[in-house]
Amino acid sequence: MASGMRVQAKVKNDVTQVKALITHPMETGNRKDKKSGKVIPANFIEEVLCEHNGKAVMTAQWSGGISKNPYMAFKFKGGAKDEMVKVSWRDNLGKSASLDVKIK
Incomplete structure (x- = not known):
């Protein structure tokens, strides 16, 4: 499932930079619905x-302290143009997504 993810990877001088934007509500379980007053159940990315x-x-191990629609960026040594990078996530409700992208 790739819905709700944008990922790009670029290599320069043998260092690959990966940027990812994940569409996810990231609910802590501490907020209340303004209309009903009921607690909104926790729903956050764990890994x-x-x-x-x-x-x-x-x-990365995450919890409810990460903002809605999280963005992350990191670098790793290695990687070459046209090789593949896979970014995946799993939340506390068992939902998951992954996306494979070519390094540019």
């Missing part, structure tokens, strides 16, 4: 993983 050639190059 983000980036792989290059099948090897994990970045893993």
Whole structure:
């Protein structure tokens, strides 16, 4: 499933920079609905993983403290033009998504 993700990867001087924007509500479970007064259930990304050639190059453990529609950027050594990078995430409700992109 790739819906709701934008990822780009660029290499320069043997360092690959990955940028990702994930569409996700990132609810902490502490807010109340203004109309009903009921607590909005927690719904947040727990893990983000980036792989290059099948090897994990970045893993992040998140919680409800991350903002809605999170953006992240990181670099790793290696990677070459036209190789693939895969970014995937999983939330506390079991939903997940992943996207494979070519390094430019």
